[in-house]
Amino acid sequence: MSKSLSAYLSRGALSIFNSLLRSSLFNPDRRGFLRSAMKSAEAAAKKRKAAERKGEHVPGLLIAGITSSRVFSRPDVENDLSGGGEALSAADWKRIFAEAAEIGVSAVLLTGDGLLRRRDVLALAGRFPSLMFPFFADETLFREENIALMRSCRNLIPILRVEGAGSLDKTARAMSELSSDGAVFGVSVAVTPENARAVTDSAFLSRLVDAGGRAVLYPEYGALRGDGARRLDPSDRAAFLGRLNTARKDFPGALFLALPADESSLGGCMAAGKGFFYINPCGGAEPCPFAPYVGCSLKNGSLKAALNSPFFVSLRESGLADAAADGGCALRAHEKEVASLLTGKRENLG
Numbered sequence: 001m002s003k004s005l006s007a008y009l010s011r012g013a014l015s016i017f018n019s020l021l022r023s024s025l026f027n028p029d030r031r032g033f034l035r036s037a038m039k040s041a042e043a044a045a046k047k048r049k050a051a052e053r054k055g056e057h058v059p060g061l062l063i064a065g066i067t068s069s070r071v072f073s074r075p076d077v078e079n080d081l082s083g084g085g086e087a088l089s090a091a092d093w094k095r096i097f098a099e100a101a102e103i104g105v106s107a108v109l110l111t112g113d114g115l116l117r118r119r120d121v122l123a124l125a126g127r128f129p130s131l132m133f134p135f136f137a138d139e140t141l142f143r144e145e146n147i148a149l150m151r152s153c154r155n156l157i158p159i160l161r162v163e164g165a166g167s168l169d170k171t172a173r174a175m176s177e178l179s180s181d182g183a184v185f186g187v188s189v190a191v192t193p194e195n196a197r198a199v200t201d202s203a204f205l206s207r208l209v210d211a212g213g214r215a216v217l218y219p220e221y222g223a224l225r226g227d228g229a230r231r232l233d234p235s236d237r238a239a240f241l242g243r244l245n246t247a248r249k250d251f252p253g254a255l256f257l258a259l260p261a262d263e264s265s266l267g268g269c270m271a272a273g274k275g276f277f278y279i280n281p282c283g284g285a286e287p288c289p290f291a292p293y294v295g296c297s298l299k300n301g302s303l304k305a306a307l308n309s310p311f312f313v314s315l316r317e318s319g320l321a322d323a324a325a326d327g328g329c330a331l332r333a334h335e336k337e338v339a340s341l342l343t344g345k346r347e348n349l350g
């Protein structure tokens with residue numbers, strides 16, 4: 001793992017926590033939440049270290065597909081390899097969240113389109129205060145009932161999608177509302193060859209950070225989905241990452257992370273349980289939302305069983321995921337090998 005990026009993420013998270021704590025002097029509700037979130041993160045890290053000593057690896061993050069997603073869907077491979085079946089119920093998610101908390105997971109990223117329609121699962125997530133639940137929010141976030149849910153479940157952390165520099169006015173207003181409500185939140189800005197410069201512009205970032213955005217994610221969907229026309233070329237990506245490094249120095253109050261471009265500095269592909277894995281809406285355990293190959297199911301199986309499933313273990317041991325290929329997705333660069341590893345290793349699909 002690149003020491004500098006990894007140190008930046010740890011240092012940055014601590015500095016954001018301290019600055020949130022300082023700014024919460026007159027907000028006992030948020031202050032209490034921040035203190036207990038910190039304690040929970042430390043306790044989860046201890047559990048993961050204890051597991052490591054026993055030769056087991058537990059990732060700090062899970063990605064849960066509460067609803068299906070147009071961003072992740074891959075019709076060319078999904079019909080054959082994604083398992084399918086009925087969507088997981090709230091009771092299934094409850095069991096999964098409980099096990100996640102038990103084994104030392106710190107955060108569960110909730111994904112999918114129209115997530116706020118699954119208020120049952122979001123409300124359920126709020127009942128696991130030791131886990132943080134960042135989730136991709138849409139404009140329905142500001143309905144009264146959703147704001148009320150957020151107030152009662154401070155561990156739900158909205159991530160607002162910013163379409164680009166042109167749509168910033170609308171998002172900045174939304175961020176101010178969240179900020180004045182004491183919420184902690186992040187933003188996600190999709191990077192394309194057309195907007196790579198504008199979305200790292202200092203004036204653009206000042207508005208995001210001044211409005212309270214504490215983490216800025218830059219997914220490059222062209223690289224994540226293997227869409228050549230929407231990918232940055234290597235020199236544009238190098239320039240983009242250079243501007244991001246400048247932003248990290250200029251805006252210490254927020255964390256910046258580009259995916260998958262930053263993964264090579266974080267020890268390569270994080271999929272298949274190395275850093276996280278993805279649970280699709282039907283319970284299939286996939287290495288990553290962008291690598292839709294299901295080796296086993298969580299409908300009846302456990303998270304531990306998925307982490308130790310033959311497919312995930314062989315993927316982690318194969319070396320295929322060791323390094324991202326030229327700033328793109330490592331597994332997508334080896335699709336044939338990944339699919340052949342999967343053959344004969346699927347189990348427990350219910």
Ligand code: SF4
Binds near residue numbers: 290330332
């Ligand atoms: S490199 Fe790995 S973690 Fe990154 S997008 Fe590809 S499969 Fe996912």
